[in-house]
Amino acid sequence: MSVKIGLIGLGMIGRDHLKRFRNVISGAEVTAVCDINHAAADAVASEYGVTAFYDAEEMINSETVDAVFICSIGPVHKAQILAAFNAGKPVFCEKPLTPTADESREIIDAEVKAGKRLLQLGFMRRFDPGYQALKQAIDGGELGDIMLIHCAHRNPSVPESYTLEMAVNDSATHEIDIIRYLLNENIVSVRVDKPRKKTSRALPHLQDPLIVIFETESGVRIDDELFVNCHYGYDIRCEVIGENSIAALNEQQLIATRSLTGNAQHIAQSCMERFATAYDREVQHFVNRISAGLEMSGPSSWDGYVVALVCDAGLASLNDGEKHDVVIPQQPALYR
Incomplete structure (x- = not known):
């Protein structure tokens, strides 16, 4: 039925x-x-x-x-x-x-x-084959102790209605969740850095790009580049740095072309295309x-709640540039 x-x-x-x-x-x-x-x-x-x-x-x-x-x-x-x-x-x-x-x-x-x-x-993203392969590599132990993760969240452009706060609440939110998924631990602190230079394609009310620094319970440090007017495409990157080896998302394209002008791969233009x-x-x-x-x-709802806690800390850091701790209450048994 x-x-x-x-x-x-x-x-x-x-x-x-x-x-x-x-x-x-x-x-x-x-x-x-x-x-x-x-x-x-x-x-x-x-x-x-x-x-x-x-x-x-x-x-x-x-x-x-x-x-x-x-x-x-x-x-x-x-x-x-x-x-x-x-x-x-x-x-x-x-x-x-x-x-x-x-x-x-x-x-x-x-x-x-x-x-x-x-x-x-x-x-x-938890259902994406690339991220699932990254998780398997981490959980399998082949990378050794995880030390760093480098992330990038790039959009070709955003509309005028996109606010600076949305860089945290709408864009970084995916990295916040996927970090918890990959590492099976919580984020304990957030700092949002505003580089001195910003792209000329950003509207006056936006600072673009931003860099967000996360730290987890075990001390893994994650940097997340948020560049929402990168112009060339929708480009999501994640590189996990382990003590023994490194694993990263690949371009995940079906084909690559070779011609007189060189090698080329298609770049997704939206989240719906990249994560279909x-x-x-x-x-x-x-x-x-x-x-x-x-x-x-x-x-789960609990995952959404924890991400919201991290986002709230990120918004506080967006305002003052300081590192903010994330305090997470005890998880109800329903979500364990």
Whole structure:
């Protein structure tokens, strides 16, 4: 029996997931869509032959929906997640869980009260073949003791609506989660450095690039270059420096070309292109858990809460340039 999905938010990522459900995912179908933009909801509903809603809670409580797929903006996530919990329906939520750690804690408390995991969070990099291979290399011990990790998060450009705070809350958030995934330990401090020079392509309100320095419980130091107007493409890098050897993501392109002008490889232009396989895998994982009658697994509400704590420390450092400690409460048994 096909899982009936109600999808909230019809922006870029929401529409990408709609195509994924239609063309890639098995065992589920989108039966309802919701957006505060009535025209957008009506147009998508007509195109996909589904029901349009303009109020998220009404859609969540509809009998036409078995599970809720949240692709709306971060500030409305908390209300939508709690409404889905109250309806007893499993939730997939694109990151961030919520914009602040305090709001995320409310999600944790509600899920713990429910007594089972109801939510999978959209940290898709955990499902990426490259990152999974890096984790296998680390866990297998072949790299030896891990000392450093070098990361880069590069976008070709960002819109005028992109704020300096979003460099931490929207961009670095992926590295924060993947560091915890790769090393199986928490980040204990954050410092955001603003280089004196910035790209001429950055709008006046942005400092671009930034460098974020993280340190983990065991003392692993991570530097993360955030360059969101790099111009040439969407380029995600991760190099793990071990005592015995080094492992890094490769370009992960299907082909390379050779011609009179030299060697060339295609460079992805968006996260949807670069992480298409990871997006497919995370959504299929969500559907498979529901179909099997199992509680949610994968990136959790707790992961979202901890990332929000690190982001809050990062935002404080963005303001004063100082190193800020990250204090993480005891993890509830539900998430262990």
